[in-house]
Amino acid sequence: MAAPTYSRRATALRVGLALTAGLAFSLGVYLLAQATQPSGLVSFAFLLVLPAAVCAFIAYVADPWGRRSLGFYLMIPVWVLGAVIVLSIIVLREGTVCVVMLSPLWLGSGLIGAALAHKLRNRGKGATSRAVALAVLPLLAMQVEARLPVPEASTVVTRRIVVDAPPEVIWPLLEGVPDVRKGEGRWNLSQDVVGVPRPQGARLVGEGVGARRLARWEHGVAFDEVITEWEPGRRIAWRFVFDDLDAWDFTDRHLRPDSAYFKVTTGGYRLTPLADGRTEVALHTAYWMKTPVNGYSRLWGEVFLGDLENNLLALIKARAERAA
Incomplete structure (x- = not known):
């Protein structure tokens, strides 16, 4: 059976919902890191694992049939970074220096996550489970990293x-x-x-x-x-x-x-x-x-x-x- 065709409105709605879910999850991880350890934001999990997982998750949700191009996937980290900058400065009251230092890491990690999602996308059964597993990955990384010495x-x-x-x-x-x-x-x-x-x-x-x-x-x-x-x-x-x-x-x-x-x-x-x-x-x-x-x-x-x-x-x- 042929996969359903895309409409611009449906695509925009799906991407918007996926982006909202990803940002809400990122905010939850941010607050958890703040509450559990003073330097939680200066961590491998928050700086590198989280943006890769969030961008891969959003890509999976935004492309349920696995028919989008690599360019579509690679634009997702750009949208995510723009939203993170606005959220960080306006809502979380982060300073410009933090945002400037964070942006290259988040963008680079997000591009890797989105590209990996494009390569491993699956049109059949199990895609949703894998998308949820991606969202859990940063939480697992935080637990492991907390037990490792920091250089x-x-x-x-x-x-x-x-x-x-x-x-x-x-x-x-x-x-x-x-x-x-x-x-x-x-x-x-x-x-x-x-x-x-x-x-x-x-x-x-x-x-x-x-x-x-x-x-x-x-x-x-x-x-x-x-x-x-x-x-x-x-x-x-x-x-x-x-x-x-x-x-x-x-x-x-x-x-x-x-x-x-x-x-x-x-x-x-x-x-x-x-x-x-x-x-x-x-x-x-x-x-x-x-x-x-x-x-x-x-x-x-x-x-x-x-x-x-x-x-x-x-x-x-x-x-x-x-x-x-």
Whole structure:
């Protein structure tokens, strides 16, 4: 017997219902992960297994007779990602940084799940059972993953700039710039598009090892930097102290700089005099992470922290060269 033909209205209704069911299931997994473990969202099951299973499930339901093309299947993760972004920002109040970091993983995993569903689709008996089994897969993965050790990693992000000024002119700026004005620094993706806050100022209290740099950033973000290395004209280093973590709720509660799976630990500047009278200024930031996708997280650390460091170095360069 020939399979029934598709109508646009019936197809749209079936896809819409499947998408709604998939998103409702994803929301349930999200809430379950939040309730059961603080770092539940930073997990292999949530980041990779869930989007693949949800997209495969939606594809099965949206194509009951197994007659749709691969292109139809591969569009499903795109629709799912768009809906997830809207749901995350408007309903779940997730910050832009979380959404930006999540999107490539969800899209890539969803494409794999949809392509696999297209390859393994079955026009006969048992397709519905397999679709339901796909939806259960993330829950099983969460149970297994909870019993496995999560890898840890430490890394350092470093940026450099050459300043047309001697170290003695640059050094006071490393101690702190208390009056950062709007427009200073460098345009970058993280701060000008994604919305990571910009610095408003920093001032040094005390002098030498044990002194504190008090940093203020936009949106009420404030933190201390306790000096651990002090060599005037050459280098200054510190460890970060984040006492007021509530201020970080403005953007991503899962990306606080002192959490169970992500900690920004130390940083510092180093001055290297060059033969032509100029000075190389290097800024480094070290952090620790504990996630199942440390390699992927490290890439975003290079992007976000690299942008912040480039912005600060551009500010120092502009002020030092004006002073020189």
